Amino acid sequence: MKTTLLDSIWQEGRDFLGVRYPIMCGAMTWISDTTLVKAVNDQGGFASLAAGNMPGDVLAEEIAKCSAAVKTPFAVNLVTIAPNFPAHKEAVLASDVPIVIFAGNFPKRNDVVEMKAAGKKVLSFASTDSIADQMVRFGVDGLILEGSEAGGHIGHVSTMILLQQVLFKKPNVPVFVGGGIATGRMIAHMILMGAAGVQMGTRFVMSAECNAHPKLKERFVRARAREAMSTPEYDKRLPIVAVRALKNKSTEEFGRLQLELIQKMNAGEISRIDAQYKVEGFWMGGLRRAAVEGDVDHGSCMAGQSVGLVDKVQPMKEIFEELLGDAERELESVQGRLCSG
Numbered sequence: 001m002k003t004t005l006l007d008s009i010w011q012e013g014r015d016f017l018g019v020r021y022p023i024m025c026g027a028m029t030w031i032s033d034t035t036l037v038k039a040v041n042d043q044g045g046f047a048s049l050a051a052g053n054m055p056g057d058v059l060a061e062e063i064a065k066c067s068a069a070v071k072t073p074f075a076v077n078l079v080t081i082a083p084n085f086p087a088h089k090e091a092v093l094a095s096d097v098p099i100v101i102f103a104g105n106f107p108k109r110n111d112v113v114e115m116k117a118a119g120k121k122v123l124s125f126a127s128t129d130s131i132a133d134q135m136v137r138f139g140v141d142g143l144i145l146e147g148s149e150a151g152g153h154i155g156h157v158s159t160m161i162l163l164q165q166v167l168f169k170k171p172n173v174p175v176f177v178g179g180g181i182a183t184g185r186m187i188a189h190m191i192l193m194g195a196a197g198v199q200m201g202t203r204f205v206m207s208a209e210c211n212a213h214p215k216l217k218e219r220f221v222r223a224r225a226r227e228a229m230s231t232p233e234y235d236k237r238l239p240i241v242a243v244r245a246l247k248n249k250s251t252e253e254f255g256r257l258q259l260e261l262i263q264k265m266n267a268g269e270i271s272r273i274d275a276q277y278k279v280e281g282f283w284m285g286g287l288r289r290a291a292v293e294g295d296v297d298h299g300s301c302m303a304g305q306s307v308g309l310v311d312k313v314q315p316m317k318e319i320f321e322e323l324l325g326d327a328e329r330e331l332e333s334v335q336g337r338l339c340s341g
């Protein structure tokens, strides 16, 4: 694939990730396994294994399997709030994985220091400008600036705003942008704006190689952008961790549960702690139910609004050809417009 113009402006991302194209497949719990990482790396992109909350020894095995399967660098995505996070860190430190991505809540300074001391590059998500600043102060090597259009656990600020608050201020580390990106044209514009590369999740679920359940992929194919909704929070006594997922029977039931619990709290029929416990328990195992078991009515069908931009499952090779071809043509078109006057 001819990527002359792209190559002239995305070198920073290529050098940072050590791959041909700085297009990252974001980690997705229960989905991002060695098969998906290899499929992306085989096309010249970059991908992450998702640690989720798997036991530490299982993660160590998956890392070894992935290292043996791929020829270019990959990352491990560690969720800092996962109960097995300490075991995940040990597994990564004992491995030759070159890049670590911290997700969930932001990492402690020590987590960053520890990984860097072991020779790993550290990337951290940033969903607000203040988190981005703090992560740079903690010494991360790069940021993944992710807006609320993204699938999965999200912040509250859109990509459009974060670009202006963070990317345009040119932090002194490479910035990869995610949340709402699914097309080559958009990739071209992100790089033009100064991004080192992009991260996508939703689009890659719709790759033929992805091991997500076929019923989840089928649901993605039919979904419109507006169906990928963020979890509402009705009462500050019952704080909700925002997740963007496709509307289904369970999301409706979850709304009703919250309203019932608020009424019961007001009537003194349930304590705030017990109500919170019920809220937190509701989605337990939800992503597994959708992504592994294919129960798209009752599971958590995490998806970004970019789900509305794609309407077919395609082989990874075709996805990359389309993304790269469209991105390169977009740059040619921009160049043509700039030079026409």
Ligand SMILES: Cc1cc2nc3c(=O)[nH]c(=O)nc-3n(C[C@H](O)[C@H](O)[C@H](O)COP(=O)(O)O)c2cc1C
Pocket (backbone or CB within 6 Å): 025, 026, 027, 028, 029, 031, 050, 052, 077, 079, 103, 104, 146, 149, 150, 151, 152, 153, 178, 179, 180, 181, 199, 200, 201, 202, 203, 301, 302, 303, 304, 305, 306
């Ligand atoms: C089904 C699903 C599961 C996800 N799980 C994780 C996860 O375990 N860790 C993480 O850091 N991000 C997770 N994400 C976010 C993705 O890695 C990626 O950053 C996001 O999908 C990018 O936005 P997009 O959906 O608009 O492409 C998940 C996203 C989806 C769609």
